[in-house]
Amino acid sequence: MSTSSTENHEPECSADASGRTGLSAWRALHSHAEAMRGVTLQKLFDADPERCGALALETPGLYADFAKNRINGETLELLFDLAEQCGLRQKIAAMFEGQKINVSEDRAVLHTALRAPREARILVDGVNVVPEVHQVLDKMAAFATNLRNGQWTGHTGQRIRNVINVGIGGSDLGPRMACQALRAFSDRGLRLEFVSNVDGAEFTEATRDMDPAQTLFIISSKSWHTLETLTNAATAREWILSGLGGDNSAIARHFVAVSTNTHGVTEFGIDPENMFGFWDWVGGRYSIDSAVGLSLMVAIGPENFTEMLGGFHDVDEHFRTAPLGRNIPVIMGLVSVWYNNFLGAASQAILPYSHYLAHFPAYLQQLEMESNGKHVTGSGEQVDQQTGQVIWGEPGTNGQHAFYQLLHQGTKLVPCDFIAVIEPLSDLGHQHDLLAANVFAQAEGLAFGRTAAQLREAGSPKDQIPHRICKGNQPSTTLLLDRLDPRSLGTLIALYEHKVFTEGVIWDVDSFDQWGVELGKLLAGTIAEELTADEVPSMDHDASTAELVRRYRSGRGRGSTG
Numbered sequence: 228m229s230t231s232s233t234e235n236h237e238p239e240c241s242a243d244a245s246g247r248t249g250l251s252a253w254r255a256l257h258s259h260a261e262a263m264r265g266v267t268l269q270k271l272f273d274a275d276p277e278r279c280g281a282l283a284l285e286t287p288g289l290y291a292d293f294a295k296n297r298i299n300g301e302t303l304e305l306l307f308d309l310a311e312q313c314g315l316r317q318k319i320a321a322m323f324e325g326q327k328i329n330v331s332e333d334r335a336v337l338h339t340a341l342r343a344p345r346e347a348r349i350l351v352d353g354v355n356v357v358p359e360v361h362q363v364l365d366k367m368a369a370f371a372t373n374l375r376n377g378q379w380t381g382h383t384g385q386r387i388r389n390v391i392n393v394g395i396g397g398s399d400l401g402p403r404m405a406c407q408a409l410r411a412f413s414d415r416g417l418r419l420e421f422v423s424n425v426d427g428a429e430f431t432e433a434t435r436d437m438d439p440a441q442t443l444f445i446i447s448s449k450s451w452h453t454l455e456t457l458t459n460a461a462t463a464r465e466w467i468l469s470g471l472g473g474d475n476s477a478i479a480r481h482f483v484a485v486s487t488n489t490h491g492v493t494e495f496g497i498d499p500e501n502m503f504g505f506w507d508w509v510g511g512r513y514s515i516d517s518a519v520g521l522s523l524m525v526a527i528g529p530e531n532f533t534e535m536l537g538g539f540h541d542v543d544e545h546f547r548t549a550p551l552g553r554n555i556p557v558i559m560g561l562v563s564v565w566y567n568n569f570l571g572a573a574s575q576a577i578l579p580y581s582h583y584l585a586h587f588p589a590y591l592q593q594l595e596m597e598s599n600g601k602h603v604t605g606s607g608e609q610v611d612q613q614t615g616q617v618i619w620g621e622p623g624t625n626g627q628h629a630f631y632q633l634l635h636q637g638t639k640l641v642p643c644d645f646i647a648v649i650e651p652l653s654d655l656g657h658q659h660d661l662l663a664a665n666v667f668a669q670a671e672g673l674a675f676g677r678t679a680a681q682l683r684e685a686g687s688p689k690d691q692i693p694h695r696i697c698k699g700n701q702p703s704t705t706l707l708l709d710r711l712d713p714r715s716l717g718t719l720i721a722l723y724e725h726k727v728f729t730e731g732v733i734w735d736v737d738s739f740d741q742w743g744v745e746l747g748k749l750l751a752g753t754i755a756e757e758l759t760a761d762e763v764p765s766m767d768h769d770a771s772t773a774e775l776v777r778r779y780r781s782g783r784g785r786g787s788t789g
C-alpha cells in the first residue's frame with residue numbers, strides 16, 4: 228500500500244514546515260500509519276471486546292458504526308490533535324457566525340442559515356438573514372400548496388400535472404436526489420422530471436407524451452449564466468409557446484424561476500413575482516434547502532420540507548456543539564483524511580442499501596469533489612499533501628453483482644460507507660429483510676474476509692483455495708437509519724456536508740469555490756463557434772483537438788479542410 232507521497236499528481240512544491248505536513252500531529256499520524264500497517268480489522272476486534280461500543284455514535288434516528296475502520300483509540304486521538312492544530316473548532320464557529328470563509332470569492336458560507344429556526348439571528352454584513360430566508364420559504368410554501376391543490380392552473384385553465392426542474396450541478400443534483408429519496412412521501416398525482424444536460428435527448432425524453440397545457444417549468448440557476456440551463460430553458464419556452472398557440476402570456480403560468488439574478492430572470496421573460504430568490508452565501512452544492520429545493524417542496528409538500536430542514540438543523544447543532552470525540556461528521560471527515568492521506572486510499576465508495584437513495588452517490592460526488600478538489604490553500608499557496616476524495620457508488624444490492632469483486636479481492640484500499648435503513652417503506656417487508664441481510668453481510672465480509680482454513684473446513688477444492696480467499700481488512704462505516712423520511716434525509720445530507728467541511732479544514736483549502744469548472748466552459752465556448760461556423764475556422768488548438776473538431780465538422784456536413 229502506498230502512502231500519499233507516492234501518488235501520481237504530486238504537488239509541485241515539497242512539504243515544508245508551514246504546510247499541513249509540518250504539523251506535529253501530521254508527522255505523528257505518519258508514524259502511526261506505519262505502525263498500523265500490519266494491524267488488521269480482525270486483530271483490532273480480537274484485541275478489544277469493547278471496540279464496537281467505543282466506536283459507535285448516535286444522533287436522533289441514526290446510528291453511526293465506525294468499528295469496522297482501521298483505527299484504534301490512538302488513531303482517533305492523533306486525528307483529534309490534527310483537527311485542533313488545524314483550528315477545526317474555530318473554523319466551525321467562523322462558518323456558523325457568517326464569517327467570510329469562502330476567501331477566494333470573499334463570501335460568507337451560510338447554508339446552515341437556510342435551516343435555522345425563524346427566531347434565530349445570523350448576521351451577514353450586519354444584517355440578520357434569517358427573516359429573508361423564512362420569507363422565501365413562505366413564498367415557496369404558498370406556491371407549492373397552490374400547485375398541489377390545483378389552484379395554480381396553466382394558461383388554458385388546466386391543472387398542472389407535470390413539473391420539470393431545469394438546472395444543472397447544484398441546481399439539479401440535490402432536488403433530483405431528494406425527490407427520488409422521498410418518493411414515498413410525494414404527491415403521486417404530480418409527475419416530476421429533471422432536465423440538466425445540454426444534450427437535447429434529456430429534454431426530448433422528459434417531455435415526450437407530456438401535454439404543455441399541464442406542464443410547469445422551474446428554471447433553476449443561481450447565476451442565470453449557465454449554458455446548459457439557459458439553453459434548455461429557451462427550448463422549454465419554445466415548447467410551451469408552440470404547444471399553446473404562441474401566446475407569450477402563457478409564460479407566466481408555465482414558468483417560475485429560482486435564482487439570485489433578478490435581471491437575468493426578467494430578461495428571460497419570467498415575472499420577478501414568480502421568482503424565488505436566494506443569496507451569494509449559499510453555494511450551489513449546498514443549496515437544496517434554499518429555493519433550489521422548490522421542485523422537492525412541490526413533490527413532498529411544505530410540511531415534509533420543513534421536517535427535512537429540521538433534520539439538517541439537528542445535525543448543524545450537533546456539529547457546532549458536540550466535542551470532537553462525539554461529533555459524527557467530524558469523525559467521518561477525519562477517518563476519511565486518515566485513509567486518503569495516511570493509508571493511501573485512492574477513492575471512497577458510497578453504498579446506500581435503499582433504492583430510494585439511488586442518486587445519493589452522484590449528489591455526494593459534487594458535494595465532495597467540487598468542494599475539496601483543490602490544489603492551493605485558502606491563501607493561494609500550493610498544498611503540500613493530497614486533497615479531495617474520489618467518490619463513487621451505486622445502491623446495494625445491485626453493486627454486489629458488479630464491482631464488489633474488486634472490493635473483496637482486489638488490491639486497492641477502498642473505504643466504504645454503507646447506508647442501511649431499518650424500517651421498510653414498502654409492503655414488501657420480507658424483501659427489505661433480505662436487503663438488510665446483504666448490507667450487514669457485505670460489511671462483515673469485507674472486514675473479516677474468508678481464510679484458507681475456513682475454506683478447507685467448508686470443503687473447497689484445494690486448487691481453488693487461493694482463488695477463493697478473501698483477505699478482508701477492507702474498512703467501512705455503516706450509517707443505520709431508523710427509517711428513510713424527510714427528517715432523516717436532512718440528517719444524512721447534513722452529516723456529509725459537515726464531513727466535507729471537516730476535510731476541507733484539514734486540507735486547508737477553500738471548500739466553497741469552484742474555479743476549476745471555468746476552464747471547460749471557456750474552451751467549450753470557443754469550440755462551439757468552431758463547430759458551427761459556416762466557414763472553416765482557423766483554429767488554435769493542439770493537434771489532437773483540432774483533428775477532432777475537423778472530423779466532427781466533416782461528419783456534420785460542414786467544411787473541414789482549409
Ligand SMILES: O=P(O)(O)OC[C@H]1O[C@H](O)[C@H](O)[C@@H](O)[C@@H]1O
Pocket residue numbers: 395396397398447448449450451452453456511512597741744
Ligand atoms: O446554478 P447555476 O448558477 O446555474 O450553476 C450550476 C452549477 O454550475 C457550475 O458550473 C458549478 O460548477 C456548480 O457549482 C453549479 O452548481
